Amino acid sequence: MSANRNDIADFSYFLAIVRHGNFRRAAVELGVTPSAVSHSLRGLETRLGVRLLNRTNRSITLTAAGEELHNAIVEPFARIDRARETLNRFRDTPTGRIRINAASDAVALLLAPVMPVFVDRYPDVELDIVASNRLVDIVASGFDAGIRYGGTIPEDMIARRLSPDxxxxxxxxxxxxxxxxxxxxxxxxxxxxxxxxxxxxxxxxxxxxxxxxxxxxxxxxxxxxxxxxxxxxxxxxxxxxxxxxxxxxxxxxxxxxxxxxxxxxxxxxxPGFSIYFPSRRQLPTGLRVLIDLIKEIDPLNA
Incomplete structure (x- = not known):
């Protein structure tokens, strides 16, 4: 059975559910409602004729069929994401949606001063910023990056300094x-x-x-x-x-x-503020230009 256009779209929803283990978090990443995610999965399971996920009130786990599908499509979709981001580098203006979880101080002291320039220079990049001092798993919560004081960054992340001590x-x-x-x-x-x-x-x-x-x-x-x-x-x-x-x-x-x-x-x-992101994920162009602009303006050293 060959994949149709609906399958390709629903595969991306399926991968987001598995990535987060949660319909709501997958929906946040995808920019849709949780009901849309649930509907997509039901449609995919109906067309394929197999159950892909075991769902309870507390957990989501892969069935044997779901694990087989996940293993088969996760890397091809990752290659597509990398290719899309590589092509984005050839655009005159970066585009896309970037989600950032940042400490409240970082939003006020680091991001706010550069935002007027950023929105003028990169009008096609949408920033979704959550200001919170609570430590979260940025990958599981659907964020592209986090910004924290240097001493509080998870060790398994790639970090880049954004401000002096x-x-x-x-x-x-x-x-x-x-x-x-x-x-x-x-x-x-x-x-x-x-x-x-x-x-x-x-x-x-x-x-x-x-x-x-x-x-x-x-x-x-x-x-x-x-x-x-x-x-x-x-x-x-x-x-x-x-x-x-x-x-x-x-x-x-x-x-x-x-x-x-x-x-x-x-x-x-x-330590001052650093931005961090997963080492296995290619840096989105929108995030890269934000980092470059913060370093250019250097609001905490101006």
Whole structure:
């Protein structure tokens, strides 16, 4: 039985389902509804006369026939994707849809400053950006790439640095410092109100400093804990407590006097932002030009 046009389209849906193990995530990658993905699979199974997937409320697994089909078509479709991307390099203007999962700070500090130039220069590239501090499997979730601080990138990914090292500092509003005083050393934070940081893996962040004997970290008293630095910044400006974060994030508030740095002699530096993607996947042209533009504009070093 030869494949018809409907089979070819449904094969790509089938491969996306297997890749993600989830109809909803496959639909996100394909830009369609989950019901469309389900309908495509049913149509393919009906035409082929075999069940390809075992489906329960909790899992999706390949049948023997499904595994046979997957093994037969996965590499040919991968070659087609690579060929399409290679041809895209010959276009005057890159095209396509790129999905990026980025830390909230990266969206505000790295992506936002370059977006006006990007949309003007590459009008045929559609960027779908999810700003989230929660660590996700970018492959399983249908993303082309992720952007994180350098120290949090999965080891099995290819990473490219997008910004220089960043200085991490503590800031507070003048009103807070008038009311509670200014800490002279990190040890003084035990008597202060600190805004706790919840990391993408749900751990509570220990504030990091550099002293005469090297780097160290401490647990802080946290009457309020947040997982979003923009919300934290608003609370700090309003005098809720001391905030720890990258100095670049505080720049506007420091310039207008709504925040003041403290403990500057103990400030430390850490890896800047990097973009990462699977090593087995050819870099889409749209993603490549975005990386090049970020390096060209260099918003965190401008």
């Amino acid at each position: 960043m200085r991490w500092v503590v800031a507070a509003s003048p009103a807070y410092l008038r009311h509670f005083g200014t800490p002279a050393t990190p040890a003084d934070l035990a008597d202060h109100r600190c805004l706790g940081v919840r990391l993408g893996d749900d751990r509570l962040y220990r504030w990091e400093f550099r002293g005469p004997d090297g780097e160290f970290d401490i647990a802080t008293p946290n009457p309020i804990t947040l997982d979003d630095s923009r919300s934290m910044l608003i609370m700090a400006i309003n005098g809720t407590g001391l905030m720890f974060g990258p100095e670049a994030l505080f720049k506007p508030a420091l310039a207008d006097g709504s925040l003041t740095l403290v403990l500057e002699n103990y400030a430390t530096t850490g």
